[in-house]
Amino acid sequence: MRRLVGMPILFALALCACVTINVYFPAAEAREAAREFVEKVIGDEAQPSQPAPEAAPPGDGGMALLQRLRFDPLVLLGIGSAHAQSQPDISIRTPAIQAIQSRMESRFNSTLRPHFDSGALGFGGDGTIVVRDASKLAIKDRVAVNAAVADDNRDRKAVYREIAVANGHPEWESQIRDVFAKQWIASARSGWWYQQGGAWKQK
Amino acid sequence: MPGRILTLLLLALVACPGQARTATAGIARIQAVGVELRDVKVQLRWPAGAEQGELHIAAARIEAGVAGYRFRNVDWRCPVSRRPQGAWHCEGPLRADGAPPMRLALDLSAVTTDALLSSGEARASLHRNAAAPDSTELELTRVPIAWAQALLAQAWEAGRITGGRASGPVVVEMPAGRPLHAEARLAIDALSLESTDGAIAIGDLDARLHVDFRQPTGAGALVAVDGSLRGGELLYGNTYVALGGAPVRLGLDAMQRVGGGWDVPRLAWDDGDVLSIEGAGALAGDGSVQAFDVTARSRDAVQLPERYLSGWLGLAGLAGLGLDGAFELAARIDGGALSAVDATVNALTITDPRQRFRIDRLAGTLRHATGAAVDSELRWQGGALYELAFGPVRLPMRSEAGTLRLREAAELSMLGGQVRLDGFSLRPPDADGGLRIGFGLELDALDIGALAQALGWPAFRGTLSGRIPSARYADERLDFDGGLSMQVFDGRVDVDALSMERPFGVAPTLSADLALHDLDLLGFTEVFDFGSITGRLHGRVGGLRLVDWTATAFDAGFHTQPRPGVRQRISQRAVQDISSVGDASFVTSLQGRLIGLFDDFGYRRIGIACRLENEVCRMSGLHSAGAGFTIVEGAGVPKLQVVGFNRDVDWPTLLERLAAVASGDVAPVVD
Numbered sequence: 001m002r003r004l005v006g007m008p009i010l011f012a013l014a015l016c017a018c019v020t021i022n023v024y025f026p027a028a029e030a031r032e033a034a035r036e037f038v039e040k041v042i043g044d045e046a047q048p049s050q051p052a053p054e055a056a057p058p059g060d061g062g063m064a065l066l067q068r069l070r071f072d073p074l075v076l077l078g079i080g081s082a083h084a085q086s087q088p089d090i091s092i093r094t095p096a097i098q099a100i101q102s103r104m105e106s107r108f109n110s111t112l113r114p115h116f117d118s119g120a121l122g123f124g125g126d127g128t129i130v131v132r133d134a135s136k137l138a139i140k141d142r143v144a145v146n147a148a149v150a151d152d153n154r155d156r157k158a159v160y161r162e163i164a165v166a167n168g169h170p171e172w173e174s175q176i177r178d179v180f181a182k183q184w185i186a187s188a189r190s191g192w193w194y195q196q197g198g199a200w201k202q203k
Numbered sequence: 204m205p206g207r208i209l210t211l212l213l214l215a216l217v218a219c220p221g222q223a224r225t226a227t228a229g230i231a232r233i234q235a236v237g238v239e240l241r242d243v244k245v246q247l248r249w250p251a252g253a254e255q256g257e258l259h260i261a262a263a264r265i266e267a268g269v270a271g272y273r274f275r276n277v278d279w280r281c282p283v284s285r286r287p288q289g290a291w292h293c294e295g296p297l298r299a300d301g302a303p304p305m306r307l308a309l310d311l312s313a314v315t316t317d318a319l320l321s322s323g324e325a326r327a328s329l330h331r332n333a334a335a336p337d338s339t340e341l342e343l344t345r346v347p348i349a350w351a352q353a354l355l356a357q358a359w360e361a362g363r364i365t366g367g368r369a370s371g372p373v374v375v376e377m378p379a380g381r382p383l384h385a386e387a388r389l390a391i392d393a394l395s396l397e398s399t400d401g402a403i404a405i406g407d408l409d410a411r412l413h414v415d416f417r418q419p420t421g422a423g424a425l426v427a428v429d430g431s432l433r434g435g436e437l438l439y440g441n442t443y444v445a446l447g448g449a450p451v452r453l454g455l456d457a458m459q460r461v462g463g464g465w466d467v468p469r470l471a472w473d474d475g476d477v478l479s480i481e482g483a484g485a486l487a488g489d490g491s492v493q494a495f496d497v498t499a500r501s502r503d504a505v506q507l508p509e510r511y512l513s514g515w516l517g518l519a520g521l522a523g524l525g526l527d528g529a530f531e532l533a534a535r536i537d538g539g540a541l542s543a544v545d546a547t548v549n550a551l552t553i554t555d556p557r558q559r560f561r562i563d564r565l566a567g568t569l570r571h572a573t574g575a576a577v578d579s580e581l582r583w584q585g586g587a588l589y590e591l592a593f594g595p596v597r598l599p600m601r602s603e604a605g606t607l608r609l610r611e612a613a614e615l616s617m618l619g620g621q622v623r624l625d626g627f628s629l630r631p632p633d634a635d636g637g638l639r640i641g642f643g644l645e646l647d648a649l650d651i652g653a654l655a656q657a658l659g660w661p662a663f664r665g666t667l668s669g670r671i672p673s674a675r676y677a678d679e680r681l682d683f684d685g686g687l688s689m690q691v692f693d694g695r696v697d698v699d700a701l702s703m704e705r706p707f708g709v710a711p712t713l714s715a716d717l718a719l720h721d722l723d724l725l726g727f728t729e730v731f732d733f734g735s736i737t738g739r740l741h742g743r744v745g746g747l748r749l750v751d752w753t754a755t756a757f758d759a760g761f762h763t764q765p766r767p768g769v770r771q772r773i774s775q776r777a778v779q780d781i782s783s784v785g786d787a788s789f790v791t792s793l794q795g796r797l798i799g800l801f802d803d804f805g806y807r808r809i810g811i812a813c814r815l816e817n818e819v820c821r822m823s824g825l826h827s828a829g830a831g832f833t834i835v836e837g838a839g840v841p842k843l844q845v846v847g848f849n850r851d852v853d854w855p856t857l858l859e860r861l862a863a864v865a866s867g868d869v870a871p872v873v874d
Contacts, residue, residue: 091817095855096710096750134401139436142401143443147517154520158709162750165712166817 025175026090033090033163034176034183041105042187090176094166100155107155111148115141121149122193122200127160127181128153132193132200156180224249237377238267247283255284258293265299271353275300279307289313325368341373348394355396358424358459359490367394367408382419389414394435403490408435408446412453423459440491443514447506449475463488467495476503478511484536495536502529504551520708525554528564540633543572548581559707562586569600571631576603578610590657593617598627606630609642618657619650620666626673640676644683645669651691658752661730665691669698679705694722694739710751717744724763733864734777736809737770738763760812762825773835773843774803780864781811781834782845805839811847820852 092101112129115121120136121129129149134142160180164173185194188203195201225248233240242263249256258281265274281295294308297320305322316331326344348367355362373387389412397404412430419425431450436443454471465486472480484495501507504526508516516524528551535543551565563585570579581598594616601610612625623645630639649667656662669687676682681703689696697718704712722740729735742761747754765771773781810825811834824832828846837843 094750094755094818095753096712096755099751100710135397135399137401139397139404139406139438139443140445142404142438143514143517146441146514147522150518151520154709158705161704162710162712165748166755 025169025172027175027179029090030172030176030179031183033092034180035187037092037101037159038180038183038187040101041108042189043105043109090163090167092163092166094162097159097162097166100159100162104152104155104159107148107152111145112152115145116189116192119191119193119202120145122195123181123184123188125181125195125197127177127184128156130195237383238265240265255282257281258283258295271357273353274302281307281309286310286312294319337376337378339375339377341375342371343373343389344370345392346370348391348396358426359398361398361400361489362396362403363399365395365397367396368392382417384418385414385416387412387414387416397438398490402438402440404438406436406438408437409433410453423461423465425459426455426457428453428455438514441514441518442511445510445513446474447510460485464493470497474510477501477506491539492536493539496533497536498531498533500531504528504530521555523556525552525556527552527554541631542574543570545570545577545579558587558589560586560588567598571602571607573605576601578602590659591618591654592657593622605633617649618653618667620646620648620668622646622649637678638676642674644671644674646687651689661732663691663730664726665689671701676706679708681706692722692724692726692740695720696722713747713749713752715744715747717747719743719761721764721766728777733780734774735803736773736777738772738806738809739766739769754815756815758814760810760823762810763806763808771806771838772803773806773809775799775801778804778835778843778845781809801841804837804841804843806835806843807838808836809834813852815854818854820854820857822847822850822852 092098112121115137118136120131120133122132124130129152131146131149137145160177161170161173163176164170185196185203188194190203192203193200194203225246227247228243228245230243230245231241233243240262244259244261246259247256258279260277260279262277263275265277266272277297277299279295279297281293283291283293286292290310290312292308292310294306297305297307303322305320308319308321310317314333316329318329320327320329324344325346327346327350328342330340330342332338345368348369349364351369352364355364369389369391371387371389373385373389376384389410391408391410391412394408394410395404395406410430410432412428415425415427417425431452432446433450434446434448436445438444452471452473454469456467456469458466458468460466467486468483470480470482470484472478478499478501480497480499482495482497484497485493487493507526508524512524513522516522529549530546530551532544532546534541534545546569548565548567548569551562553560553562553565555561562583565581565583567581568579569581570577578599578601580600582596584595586593596613596615598613599610601608607629609624609627612623613627614621614623616622625643625645627642628640632638646667646669651663651665651667654660654663654667667687667689669685671683671685671687673685674681674683683701686697686699687701689698697720698715699718700714700716702714704714719740719742724736724738724740727733727736727740740761741764742759744757744759747757747759749755763771808825812823813820814823815821822832824834824847825836826833828844831846831848832850833844834847835843835845
């Protein structure tokens with residue numbers, strides 16, 4: 001009997017030993033980040049929702065000097081104080097990601113867009129671009145488009161990875177890819193094709 | 204036989220010239236030389252005393268079974284007239300469902316039949332002679348190759364001819380009880396065709412071809428093609444061939460298998476010095492390669508990437524790759540996968556247009572097989588990895604069980620030191636996964652000055668040594684076990700936990716932990732043109748992450764440690780520069796305006812730290828000082844103290860200003 005009295009305590013201890021701390025994937029923030037990214041790449045028709053909160057513009061030195069009334073050599077050099085960024089939302093503003101984004105944007109406009117319009121290309125279910133119907137392309141274009149699709153898919157893979165890593169959670173890569181995969185389809189223009197459950201559908 | 208019926212009809216009518224006659228014949232089925240006509244109606248009207256009559260032939264269906272042609276509702280009307288020696292001539296419009304309007308002219312005599320079919324600029328004439336009843340001669344003049352669509356569909360169901368014209372003689376022999384045999388010598392102009400899935404295509408190709416075609420009954424067709432190709436483009440999966448102006452000689456024998464697919468006992472492709480290929484193998488019904496033994500030779504590879512490799516290079520992110528030199532390559536494909544490669548390379552220089560790598564004068568052999576062990580050896584005379592040049596190397600290799608290994612360690616000179624590569628193994632992509640590479644690396648006394656110069660860094664001096672017992676590349680990730688050690692500034696920097704992602708891909712990433720031990724601060728500040736500080740520097744850069752060779756994250760801290768016999772002095776200029784980096788203010792005993800009166804100051808400790816995250820550098824120093832943090836703690840008189848106040852500093856701006864300070868663009872300002 002006495003031994004049994006101790007059991008709940010042991011049980012509780014065992015429970016405590018099993019507790020792990022989960023960092024939950026910020027799905028809503030990831031969706032917003034993906035939407036902003038994808039709309040920028042796909043471009044013109046839809047407007048990105050909100051201008052991003054910006055890091056300090058470098059030119060606010062003089063004012064800061066007056067306000068603080070304190071010698072501040074950094075201000076003379078033009079370095080303002082940066083706004084601290086709040087932590088756990090999904091940031092896509094690292095230079096690497098932005099460089100890839102602008103490259104994807106120009107590739108989309110220069111090469112890929114007309115082939116989405118024609119139905120030659122479609123969005124895969126895994127966040128990549130897939131050549132859906134090569135016969136809609138001239139033979140020479142087929143090679144260039146295949147290469148552009150391969151380049152773009154490499155960029156996409158790097159973006160999903162870098163967003164996860166830049167936000168301190170490399171393990172989020174596949175979740176970020178899934179969020180992006182849905183967003184590419186959601187942002188697809190009317191008439192474009194996408195893959196769902198292995199089958200092609202037209203938006 | 205249709206010719207004979209027609210002749211009989213004509214003779215019967217003309218035998219009674221006195222009055223107008225109309226003869227009509229309805230024939231359910233006519234079969235002759237591989238062609239079958241059904242529901243044929245022949246009507247001939249010949250007005251009394253007229254020089255000519257009118258012929259009308261209609262057939263509900265015409266099928267040429269062997270050639271795969273089917274026509275419906277064929278209708279031909281023409282005025283018919285007599286010619287000398289009992290011959291007849293008739294020429295008029297020919298129509299059939301789904302076919303373009305055409306004209307058919309027919310000349311019949313007791314011995315010969317001549318027909319001329321024309322449509323626009325296209326003309327196809329046919330000649331038959333009763334003395335050789337099994338043989339039909341055709342002469343084509345700019346005939347649309349699309350007319351051969353049905354013939355092509357017999358051999359390759361997914362093939363669609365979309366353009367091109369052919370001229371030249373064709374002889375078709377259909378002896379009773381023996382295989383159909385057709386022979387053609389064709390000049391082809393602007394041929395375009397493609398498969399329904401777009402994977403195989405020909406565009407705008409000019410060719411002169413001798414084609415021999417046999418179709419035994421109950422067996423697959425035999426095709427032999429010999430000739431030359433000029434201009435145009437070919438696509439086969441990811442292989443894209445852009446033919447130039449010079450003709451390419453082509454030879455091909457193919458036998459259709461009964462169950463579908465083709466055996467190809469001979470394939471020859473001769474594009475002069477650029478590429479010649481000989482091979483034999485088998486294709487599946489969908490045109491994919493099942494098995495092939497192929498030998499390819501290039502005596503001058505300069506044009507090879509543009510004319511033959513662009514499809515593959517584009518996919519691999521190597522578009523524009525430069526090749527110069529010669530090679531010979533034998534490869535075997537089994538079950539759709541590469542099973543053996545035997546390459547001999549002669550002074551081949553490989554250049555990446557984006558300057559990621561270059562290999563000069565690669566030579567030797569490379570053999571790889573999935574089966575038994577084979578040895579080979581490659582050498583190169585030099586090259587470069589990004590901006591870093593390296594020297595000649597010898598790579599003795601053995602391939603066994605699908606893995607390529609170095610038989611002995613390879614050494615090459617780089618940056619004035621030696622790099623030793625051992626235990627190298629490479630497994631090409633296969634069903635089990637992508638490319639995997641493993642190797643050990645030993646660096647001996649690499650010159651950091653040369654490294655810094657190549658990478659455009661400040662003029663560091665020192666040496667880099669170290670041993671990485673094992674490095675692995677898989678899934679676009681390069682991981683290093685062990686560490687490197689840099690002997691710099693009379694001290695040591697240890698590099699650990701080194702790894703790279705996408706080393707040659709998009710935004711290459713490098714991660715590492717650095718530990719700084721006892722560096723000579725004077726040398727360090729001189730290199731950065733950062734005033735001058737004497738003393739010894741220690742510190743760490745943890746979790747360093749470079750993306751595209753730009754720092755995106757780290758947790759760094761540096762501090763001085765006194766060492767007996769080393770003075771700890773800091774120059775006025777260095778105080779200004781440190782202040783600008785740390786956003787600092789001078790406090791305590793020394794006013795800002797007094798600083799200009801002294802050249803240098805003694806200090807007790809210097810410490811500065813930065814944690815970079817999200818483009819913001821969170822700064823700290825030796826310890827907190829009111830609202831700020833102390834960066835320099837002075838010693839002696841005048842006693843100096845430098846305190847930073849801005850803890851969060853915008854990183855790109857900081858970098859810009861650091862660069863400006865280092866290049867002397869910003870003069871220190873003393874208030």
